[in-house]
Amino acid sequence: MTFEKVAKIIADFKEIDVSEITMQTTLNKDLGLDSLDTVELIMSFESEFGITLEPDASLQTIGDVVSMIDKETKK
Amino acid sequence: MRITGTGSELPKRVVTNDELMTFLDTSDEWITSRTGISKRRVLSDESLDKLAASAAAKALENAGIGANELDLMICSNVMGPYITPGLSCIVQGLIGAHCPCFDINAACAGFIYALDMAKAYLDSNKAANILIVSAEAVSHMTDWNDRATCVLFGDGAGAVVVSKGEGLRAVRLGTTSNTEVLYQKQITGNSPFELNQVKDPSLVMNGQEVYKFAVSVSAEDVKAVLEQSGIQAQDVKYFLLHQANHRILEAVRSRLHQGKEKFPVNLDRLGNTSSASIPILLDELNRQGKLSDGDILAMSAFGAGLVNGACVIQWNFK
Incomplete structure (x- = not known):
């Protein structure tokens, strides 16, 4: 469920089809997102999931994002 | 409180992104896409107090009042040419004003903070005409070997005269x-x-x-x-x-x-x-x-x- 929501937010942000996004998709290489794009998306995830996230340089893939959100929502 | 005059002054030296590339590992594309900045003005042979005084004089002229009609001057400034006296005191002498002067440091939000203070002075009848000068020399603060920060900033001064009336x-x-x-x-x-x-x-x-x-x-x-x-x-x-x-x-x-x-x-x-x-x-x-x-x-x-x-x-x- 987290993945579907994350994929939709990113697809809307990048104006691409949601089917192009998988757990292995990388933020920087595949999606061309820079550090400020990542913060903008983190802010969208925060409002979607009702959580607070810290911008994290170690985030590489959509899978990383999904596990970060899952960890935070379980708190 | 209403704004009755505006003025600004910029250093003459223009530094483009291309010029930054001559001494920093950066590019015009990198800076422009991440910041929207293609050039900036920086102090060279001018001083910040003169820049601030010029912006102030233009604002007074625009408002149609003389420096002697000011009741207060507030400078918003993060780092001036002197630790003491405050920038506003130097500007007072340069424009020929005689009113009380002080500086505030509310970083990049300093102008809004100064407007709020000015309103309080006007509302309490402690002043009728106030000069606000926001003047910054960020090029003197940044490390010019650090490509992540020095490319972002520029120097400049903006001023307004505020007086009693409807506006804010x-x-x-x-x-x-x-x-x-x-x-x-x-x-x-x-x-x-x-x-x-x-x-x-x-x-x-x-x-x-x-x-x-x-x-x-x-x-x-x-x-x-x-x-x-x-x-x-x-x-x-x-x-x-x-x-x-x-x-x-x-x-x-x-x-x-x-x-x-x-x-x-x-x-x-x-x-x-x-x-x-x-x-x-x-x-x-x-x-x-x-x-x-x-x-x-x-x-x-x-x-x-x-x-x-x-x-x-x-x-x-x-």
């Missing part, structure tokens, strides 16, 4: 103590007793954290001051946002659902001029004849502290 409709200020994400330490001198000497006093910024703060607080502040003054976003002529980064401007704009033409920009030409960015922008609009009496202006700024401030002003010039 709402103000909102905020402070959230957070030193880590944006700071510059003061050097500690040569005290033989100091155990924590500051050796590297350059500006340090966590861009992602500052972006997050700026975008959320600016959109929220603008919505709050509009609601406070009973004005709809679509009725605002211009949104004058602190010129920190075009990505921040765009993110705030999209949260306010307003067109690009309502967001004037000088960031592309001047970089981030800290607290001077909004009064310079206001002076540009005023001198280009883009403001008419009755126009609603919303201003919002944010900076190190962390501090934020926003206001709604009805242009009531004549």
Whole structure:
């Protein structure tokens, strides 16, 4: 469920089809997102999931994002 | 309180992104896509106090009053040419004023904080004409070997004269103590007793954290001051946002659902001029004849502290 929501937010942000996004998709290489794009998306995830996230340089893939959100929502 | 005059002054030296590439590992594409800045003005043989005095003199002339008619001068400034006296005291002598003067440091939000203070002086009948000068020499603060920060800033001065009357409709200020994400330490001198000497006093910024703060607080502040003054976003002529980064401007704009033409920009030409960015922008609009009496202006700024401030002003010039 987290993945579907994350994929939709990113697809809307990048104006691409949601089917192009998988757990292995990388933020920087595949999606061309820079550090400020990542913060903008983190802010969208925060409002979607009702959580607070810290911008994290170690985030590489959509899978990383999904596990970060899952960890935070379980708190 | 209404604004009765505006003025600004910029250093003559222009530094393009291409020139930065001659001594930094950076590129025009990198800087432009991440910041929206293509060039900036920096101090060379001018001094900040002269720049500030010139902006002040232009604002007085625009207001049609003499320096001797001022009851108070407030300078917003992060780092002036002297630790003491304050920049405002030097400017007072240069423009020939005789009123009490003091400086405030509310970082990039200093102009909004100064407007709020000026309103309190006018409302309590302690002053009739107040000069606000926001002047910044950020090029003297940044480490010019650090490509992540020095490319972002520029120097400049903006000034306004404010007097009694209808104009300022709402103000909102905020402070959230957070030193880590944006700071510059003061050097500690040569005290033989100091155990924590500051050796590297350059500006340090966590861009992602500052972006997050700026975008959320600016959109929220603008919505709050509009609601406070009973004005709809679509009725605002211009949104004058602190010129920190075009990505921040765009993110705030999209949260306010307003067109690009309502967001004037000088960031592309001047970089981030800290607290001077909004009064310079206001002076540009005023001198280009883009403001008419009755126009609603919303201003919002944010900076190190962390501090934020926003206001709604009805242009009531004549």
